[in-house]
Amino acid sequence: xxxxxxxxxxxxxxxxxxxxxxxxxxxxxxxxxxxxxxxxxxxxxxxxxxxxxxxxxxxxxxxxxxxxxxxxxxxxxxxxxxxxxxxxxxxxxxxxxxxxxxxxxxxxxxxxxxxxxxxxxxxxxxxxxxxxxxxxxxxxxxxxxxxxxxxxxxxxxxxxxxxxxxxxxxxxxxxxxxxxxxxxxxxxxxxxxxxxxxxxxxxxxxxxxxxxxxxxxxxxxxxxxxxxxxxxxxxxxxxxxxxxxxxxxxxxxxxxxxxxxxxxxxxxxxxxxxxxxxxxxxxxxxxxxxxxxxxxxxxxxxxxxxxxxxxxxxxxxxxxxxxxxxxxxxxxxxxxxxxxxxxxxxxxxxxxxxxxxxxxxxxxxxxxxxxxxxxxxxxxxxxxxxxxxxxxxxxxxxxxxxxxxxxxxxxxxxxxxxxxxxxxxxxxxxxxxxxxxxxxxxxxxxxxxxxxxxxxxxxxxxxxxxxxxxxxxxxxxxxxxxxxxxxxxxxxxxxxxxxxxxxxxxxxxxxxxxxxxxxxxxxxxxxxxxxxxxxxxxxxxxxxxxxxxxxxxxxxxxxxxxxxxxxxxxxxxxxxxxxxxxxxxxxxxxxxxxxxxxxx
Numbered sequence: 001x002x003x004x005x006x007x008x009x010x011x012x013x014x015x016x017x018x019x020x021x022x023x024x025x026x027x028x029x030x031x032x033x034x035x036x037x038x039x040x041x042x043x044x045x046x047x048x049x050x051x052x053x054x055x056x057x058x059x060x061x062x063x064x065x066x067x068x069x070x071x072x073x074x075x076x077x078x079x080x081x082x083x084x085x086x087x088x089x090x091x092x093x094x095x096x097x098x099x100x101x102x103x104x105x106x107x108x109x110x111x112x113x114x115x116x117x118x119x120x121x122x123x124x125x126x127x128x129x130x131x132x133x134x135x136x137x138x139x140x141x142x143x144x145x146x147x148x149x150x151x152x153x154x155x156x157x158x159x160x161x162x163x164x165x166x167x168x169x170x171x172x173x174x175x176x177x178x179x180x181x182x183x184x185x186x187x188x189x190x191x192x193x194x195x196x197x198x199x200x201x202x203x204x205x206x207x208x209x210x211x212x213x214x215x216x217x218x219x220x221x222x223x224x225x226x227x228x229x230x231x232x233x234x235x236x237x238x239x240x241x242x243x244x245x246x247x248x249x250x251x252x253x254x255x256x257x258x259x260x261x262x263x264x265x266x267x268x269x270x271x272x273x274x275x276x277x278x279x280x281x282x283x284x285x286x287x288x289x290x291x292x293x294x295x296x297x298x299x300x301x302x303x304x305x306x307x308x309x310x311x312x313x314x315x316x317x318x319x320x321x322x323x324x325x326x327x328x329x330x331x332x333x334x335x336x337x338x339x340x341x342x343x344x345x346x347x348x349x350x351x352x353x354x355x356x357x358x359x360x361x362x363x364x365x366x367x368x369x370x371x372x373x374x375x376x377x378x379x380x381x382x383x384x385x386x387x388x389x390x391x392x393x394x395x396x397x398x399x400x401x402x403x404x405x406x407x408x409x410x411x412x413x414x415x416x417x418x419x420x421x422x423x424x425x426x427x428x429x430x431x432x433x434x435x436x437x438x439x440x441x442x443x444x445x446x447x448x449x450x451x452x453x454x455x456x457x458x459x460x461x462x463x464x465x466x467x468x469x470x471x472x473x474x475x476x477x478x479x480x481x482x483x484x485x486x487x488x489x490x491x492x493x494x495x496x497x498x499x500x501x502x503x504x505x506x507x508x509x510x511x512x513x514x515x516x517x518x519x520x521x522x523x524x525x526x527x528x529x530x531x532x533x534x535x536x537x538x539x540x541x542x543x544x545x546x547x548x549x550x551x552x553x554x555x556x557x558x559x560x561x562x563x564x565x566x567x568x569x570x571x572x573x574x575x576x577x578x579x580x581x582x583x584x585x586x587x588x589x590x591x592x593x594x595x596x597x598x599x600x
Contacts, residue, residue: 058231059220064172065211068240070188070201072249073282073462078188079178079202079294085157085170087128087149091141093167102164120165127159128152139167151175178294183253186307187245187286187407187460190294199297199305201243201461204406208464211240242465246282251275254578255287259554262571263289266559269534272309273571274443275579276551278542281447281456281476283405284550284579286440310403310410313436314536314557317519318373320432323445324382325370325494327393330487333384336367336494339599346376351424353379356520356564367494368597371502373518375431382430390429391418396482397445398455399437405460413437433521439538439555446540448480449495450548453488455480496545497595506569507541509577511587515548516541516572523558534558539568543576546590549583552576 067081100120104113121139125132128149138148148168152160157170176191189200197206214237219230259271268289275285290304297305328334343361345354353375369377382390394400400415414436416425425434440458448455457477464472483491495515498504507516518539525533540553552575554568579585 058217059169061169061216061218062172063214063216063235063237064174065213065237066239067174067176067211068209068242068465070209071242071244071465072184072247072252073245073284074248075244076180076249078180078184078245078247078249079176081174081176083154084150084173084175085152085154085160086147086173087152087157087160088169088171089139089146089148090167090169091139091143091146094139094165095141095167097166100164100166120163123163124160124165124168127156127163176294180249180253181295182291182293183249183256184245184247184286185291185294185297186288186305187247188294189408190292190297199408200294200307201245201406202294203408205243205461209240209243211467212238214238239467241467243461244463244465244471246277246280246284246459246462247286248284248582251579251582252285252287255285255575256289256291258571258575259287259556260289262554262556262568266556266561266566268556268559270304270308270312271554271556272312272439273555273575274309274439274551274553275575276443276447276458278447278450278548278551280459281444282459282462283440285575286460306409307407309439310405310407311438312557313411313413313438314523314555315435315521316432316437316442317521317536317538318375318431319442319446319517319519319538319540319553320430320435321370321373321378322449322491322495322517323393323397323399324378324385324390324430325366326397326449326483326487326491327385327389328366328381329490330393330483331385331389334366334381336365336490336595338366340364340366340369340377340380342369342374342377342380346379348379348383348427349423351427353427363599365596365599367497367595368502368599370494370517371498371504371595371597373503378431379427382427387418387421387426390426391415391421394429394435396480397448398441399435399445401441403438403440403444403458405440405458407460411438413441432519439553442538442540443551443553446542446551446553448482449488449491450542450551451488452485453481453483455482492542492545492548493593493595495542496593497597499541500592500594501597504539504541504569506567507539507572509543509573509580512543512580512585513545513588513590513592514541514543514576515545515593518568520563534560535563535566537563537566537568539572541572541576543580544585544588545592546588549585550576550579552579 066083069077070079098117099114101112101114103110121136125135187200189202190198191202192198197203215235217233255273259273263271271289273287276283286309288308290300292300292305342364345352355374355376364377400413402410402412428434444458456479459476461474492515499507499514499516504516507514521536522532523534523536525531536557538555542548542551552572554571559566
């Protein structure tokens with residue numbers, strides 16, 4: 001039995017060895033698998049897990065770009081932005097630990113330094129100028145988002161960020177200010193929610209003004225604390241461009257005061273004044289009544305927040321007679337001293353026309369027809385032009401085409417095609433009825449006559465200025481020769497004679513030669529029903545006539561009282577005089593034109 005037992009024990013030994021070997025093999029295999037997996041994850045990171053983990057720890061902060069300023073022609077600020085920051089705390093992170101680490105430069109080297117929470121609070125209180133206990137209370141609690149301080153300047157924000165206090169971040173904001181208030185308020189416009197252009201140039205030039213935000217990215221650990229030696233990347237914001245305008249803010253203010261006074265005096269609904277440089281097309285002033293203050297635009301009704309010089313179209317009335325005279329002269333159909341026999345009323349094609357004043361049959365020159373604003377004579381002159389010629393000349397002078405100066409809702413007016421004119425409209429367009437246009441469209445037409453027949457694109461935006469100071473001029477459209485130099489000179493003589501010999505003597509300015517034309521038209525009621533609810537009264541002129549430099553137009557909508565007692569002459573005279581003084585225009589030296597108004 002003993003022998004047999006020994007043999008059995010010897011037979012079992014190899015089996016145990018094999019089991020041990022198998023166990024070791026399995027363990028080695030498992031270690032190999034685990035090691036390989038760790039190598040794949042930590043070494044090769046085939047699945048991008050390390051990158052994903054890093055991304056989860058990165059916290060971005062948007063750095064707002066500074067919105068570009070809006071400047072007048074001399075650099076006076078009409079709109080500007082300041083960058084401000086709010087200090088925000090996540091109270092649940094800030095109270096997690098009594099100490100934190102931050103990088104500090106010591107003896108020229110960056111070292112990790114241990115900082116207590118109390119020390120951090122004391123430092124932050126000093127930077128913010130806050131009471132230490134009040135700040136501690138603000139940083140303590142359970143709120144994930146709590147504003148500790150507002151409207152910090154950039155240098156203060158930088159000091160706050162360098163403290164690297166857990167749970168504390170800064171948020172950039174932009175504050176828009178309009179230091180000149182309502183001066184050019186409608187032109188400048190304002191922002192919606194302090195960020196997006198809502199009206200005026202703030203709206204149309206929003207992309208240019210707003211710039212590109214920057215970004216700061218840093219690394220936050222699982223405990224919510226900033227990792228001092230982790231990622232800290234800065235992409236600076238690119239500030240928006242400044243916009244330099246052609247406006248003169250002093251003259252803009254003067255014009256706004258002048259038209260507001262006239263509007264209030266006569267109880268009108270609204271008024272506008274436009275001042276334009278003849279030689280460049282630059283708009284020097286464009287004044288509206290009840291102009292909004294962009295700092296608080298809600299104080300005025302919505303209808304007063306735009307720029308009526310480009311948005312409001314109305315029948316221009318007799319100022320359009322200049323175009324009829326210019327067309328007739330250019331087409332060789334008449335001349336300034338051409339004579340017309342004009343009855344008290346004039347009937348053509350079944351349509352009867354009369355004048356604003358009673359008169360018998362008179363012998364008038366073309367200059368006298370314009371100088372005394374006779375509808376009858378204007379129809380007689382216009383008859384010499386075909387319907388297509390009448391239409392085409394209105395188009396050549398820019399009627400029916402928006403000026404396109406960069407403002408919202410610019411009107412192109414109403415100019416019905418000639419083949420759609422009825423029996424009366426084909427003649428009324430000759431004296432500014434049955435056609436509608438904006439004030440700036442009228443100014444553009446007169447500018448071409450003042451500029452020897454060359455029409456220039458009206459300009460409001462002069463240039464864009466990059467953050468580095470580079471200035472990029474905004475090119476104007478190609479000039480257009482509307483009429484010949486000779487025709488323009490003859491029309492200017494007619495306009496000057498309307499002041500020296502005609503009925504517009506109220507436009508005269510001591511020391512300067514002036515040419516001008518008045519206009520009056522009926523204003524349709526706002527309800528769209530038939531009938532009229534008042535008048536539109538205007539005057540437009542140029543000076544000095546020996547070398548025209550400026551155009552001024554004054555328009556008043558629905559003034560109260562008898563239209564025959566209403567005059568905008570004094571306002572025109574005041575604004576034109578101020579313009580000539582502002583730009584140091586020398587007084588006239590030549591003799592003024594005095595074309596006879598009656599035929600000899």
